[in-house]
Amino acid sequence: MAYRLTQYAHGGGCACKIPPGELEQVVSGLVGTGPARPAGELLVGLDDGDDAAAVRLDGERAIVSTTDFFTPVVDDPYDWGRIAAANALSDVYAMGGTPVVAVNLLCWPRETLPFDLAAETLRGGAAVCAEAGCHLAGGHSVDDPEPKYGLAVTGVAEADRLLRNDTGRAGQPLSLTKPLGVGVLNTRHKATGETFDEAIAVMTTLNADAARAASAAGIGCATDVTGFGLLGHLAKLARASGVTAVVDAAAVPVLDAARDAVREGYVSGGTRRNLDWVRPHTDLTGVDDATALLLADAQTSGGLLLAGEVPGAPVIGELVPRGPETVVVR
Structure with a gap:
């Protein structure tokens, strides 16, 4: 069986x-x-x-x-x-x-x-x-x-x-070491039985190399992106560090199949709760609903979110002086 x-x-x-x-x-x-x-x-x-x-x-x-x-x-x-x-x-x-x-x-x-x-x-x-x-x-x-x-x-x-989430400073770039989207693909897998090898590869990749690269670059502020989604974990980092995080949505890496999965409605309740939690303190006027859901997607074994730059990780935004919002998405 x-x-x-x-x-x-x-x-x-x-x-x-x-x-x-x-x-x-x-x-x-x-x-x-x-x-x-x-x-x-x-x-x-x-x-x-x-x-x-x-x-x-x-x-x-x-x-x-x-x-x-x-x-x-x-x-x-x-x-x-x-x-x-x-x-x-x-x-x-x-x-x-x-x-x-x-x-x-x-x-x-x-x-x-x-x-x-x-x-x-x-x-x-x-x-x-x-x-x-x-x-x-x-x-x-x-x-x-x-x-x-x-x-x-x-x-x-x-x-x-130590890498901590409360040591970010205005002027630092934000880098992300793994693409988003495993949450919606896992939701689709649960509903349909389809398998997504790219999602499994992302989730089983250790963050050891990323952590070593962060240490070598002298980075002191980081967190990993898991169940609260990129927006949730970034909001916690920005709040703890007393800054505002600005995200360039177009620069955020996303697994190809994840965009279709969002459009077809394979979004977990956890992802929607993440978005509800950050929305009062986040400026999302620059993105559509599908993009906002991907940025809030509940990741499993996601990448490191770093206040700094490391080789191979795209820069997705920056930390700026604290403003009225905790996170601004453009």
Whole structure:
């Protein structure tokens, strides 16, 4: 029997994230709390919704810690495992760190789906961790009505050279290291069963090279583009940095098939919620509705968004002094 994993979940990938506005309300009471006698200095926490937490171990080294998991974004279990692992590792790269060790997080409907599919999912995750040079050691599993998979990842970084979302400055260019559009293609895949090799290639590509290039270029401000879409993650970066982000929509790379998918209505609820969240603080008068949806498309394992330039990544805009809008799209 052939199983379509995407049919066993209400949504797929990072489009299943709780919307950013709702999430900020949930965690607002946790900001500023902490232990009385911490084992290390917290460098990055909840304050600005950055990609991972960072704690200084000593004068030079920091631990970077994150977790990410989600429901199937594709039907093939091995590819799903690869995508979920690359997505989880990305948060460490987005902080300028190197993943060291990860553990599996597996939720499985044990009476609905055979365990050989779970084994293939885990095998895909292990393959990507091996590619990243990151140990994958154990993890945790639970019986769950929907299949979910991901990783908890620990990495290391130079404490004073972290990539953060609150260090952007007016005058810096904005670069994006992967094209947009995997969200709408995943939505089309879930609805029709069509496969999109270009989307799988984007989602399984590690952000390791992009992070190294950012470090080599002396970049200090970055985030990765995942479930809140380019506009959502850019809005968070601009707000945290106290600037306005200006985007040249024509310069933003987009997968070819994604434009047709948007026009044909394959847009997830998560993408529409992203657009609703940014709209009050974003000037979108320069683009049509389809383009706005692509810019808000809920990505899974997307690229790095950098306040700076690196080889091979298109410049898609710039940071300017803070104005009435957080993001302006032209």
